[in-house]
Amino acid sequence: MNIYEEDILDHYENPSNYGTLEGPDISYEEDNPLCGDRIRMDLKVEDGIITDLRFSGHGCTISQAAASMLTEEIKGQHLEDIKKLSKDDILDMLGIPLGPVRLKCGLLALKVLKAGAYGLKGWPGDEDEETE
């Protein structure tokens, strides 16, 4: 499958929820040291519900489209539910397979979100896996 699906290019060109918020309850920003992609997430939270959010930053189509899709997905959701979002959820949203390098691009927005909301610093999906 081509990773440059129309859907991804559309999100890249016309991202949803792009920008910043005045007085956000949560604001966090981080970059991917591998390629310099940068994403900031601003969230308004009421009673645990994400009532509004924006992302900003720069980077490749995958990192920016994933951020745009993620903001659409989580608006109105409870912060607790964010915790459960996984690498596979992002891959489902993007609808394409990603190699190991581009995977980091795809996961940057979720990483920033989890770090901002919960102080979780690792890469989603990078948990030291059991070898069984």
Add this chain to the structure above:
Amino acid sequence: MSAQPTNSALHTLDVEAIRNDFSILQQESDLPLIYLDSAATSQTPDPVVDAMDAYYRIYNSNIHRGIYRISEEATAKYEEARQRIGRFINARRSSQIIFTRNTTESINLVAYSWGSANLREGDEILLTVMEHHSNLLPWQLLSQRTGAKLRFIEVTDEGVLQLDDLEKLLTERTKIVAMTHVSNVLGTINPIQELTAAAHAVGAKVLIDGAQSVPHFNVDVQALDCDFLAFSGHKMCGPTGIGVLYGKSDLLEEMPPFLGGGSMIRAVQRESSTYADVPAKFEAGTPAIAEAIGLAAAADYLSKVGLEAIFVHEGELLEYAHQKLSEIEDITIYGPKPRQKTGAITFNLAGAHPHDLAGVLDTVGVAVRAGHHCAQPLMEKFGVIATARASFYLYNKLDEIDCLYEGLLKAQRMLTRRRR
């Protein structure tokens, strides 16, 4: 020696014949493999694969120990490989060739062993801004251990070393100059011979990172008069897992060991030991035997094709790539003009992230590198976070550059339609 292009009529490569030697380039598949990332890792010709295969199939055994036929054969082949590599860079003796894992390990060996024994606070280490991280981090670590200071030769906007104020940087405080022969990002060929002479004039030692020069033109350690030369097998048609450190004998003999273990000892007591002579002193543990043998086969292969012919061929590819890519609107090409460089062309397209360029190129079968190329200080100098790089080797063809060009136009159409 900074290689000079010679008369190309005398040095034409039969690229199709060369390509037949690389199984990986003969694979049937929907997409062609247009491999433009040889500066990262070169492809491996069949004679190299065969040489390693023969080791595993016919005489696989440990070296320097077994008193039996196949071990003696393995030992002989491993030591022949050392001699072969010595001849390849014109080292005086084969004991000056130390097998390591790669360029990175070779440089770490020098920084750790020679550096820790010879540097102290107040001393200076002179590097350049175009170093690969593997010729930067070992010196940063050494500087933290010893208090010696790092200094840097700057890079000009044209992508060459800024040598105007060299006297200010290169002084009697300078104990070692560690610099790359060829930039892995820009392809710039540095005036290593002159710089080595200047360094020696103030009593400094010289380490050359030859990762991008040894594969592409004749490097003669005696002509250069460098104290150390480091390079990797996997960038010169050899396997991964094998690299080389060349050193002047008197330095190697004085240097303390780097890693301790089997093979590097003469006699071992409970509390202390005496060490083997060079090169064994620096080769603790079982080495990469098949890979050393493969590397020697790679040296044979490159010599047979002819490094001069390879250099001329790459020059033609670069010239064509510059000409073709310059036609693209909004492209920025970094570094010097062809003929002052080798191997690589690095660029950005306005409005398109290099990762996406590489991603779109991949959809048409073109493999290029995108990122900081392990040279972040150089990226910073050019004010970019990342670039795309196409790099060439003996098996690349002019029409592959046409595919690169077409792929870039496609990427540009897709990625820069109407960005916010």
